[in-house]
Amino acid sequence: MGNEQQNEGRLEQGRGTIKEKVGEATDNERMQREGEYDKARGNIREGIGDVREDIDKTVDDWQRGH
Numbered sequence: 001m002g003n004e005q006q007n008e009g010r011l012e013q014g015r016g017t018i019k020e021k022v023g024e025a026t027d028n029e030r031m032q033r034e035g036e037y038d039k040a041r042g043n044i045r046e047g048i049g050d051v052r053e054d055i056d057k058t059v060d061d062w063q064r065g066h
Contacts, residue, residue, distance in 0.1 A: 003053055009046030013039050 002010075020035025022028070 003049050003056075005049030005052055006046050007049075009042045009044070009049055012042030012045060014042075016040075016042055 001007075016035045016038030018035070019038060020032050023031030023033075023035055
């Protein structure tokens with residue numbers, strides 16, 4: 001399921017893939033580039049969510065241990 005950042009990142013990646021494919025199909029280089037950009041932003045956002053999840057888990061584990 002993931003946290004909000006991870007989910008938003010995955011959605012953004014999906015939107016980027018769609019834009020990229022539509023741009024390829026219509027020979028629209030600008031749309032292709034926008035799709036690539038959206039996918040990269042989505043990857044970064046998902047990565048931030050992954051780090052946040054790891055931090056939350058570490059803090060929870062530490063609190064249970066003390």
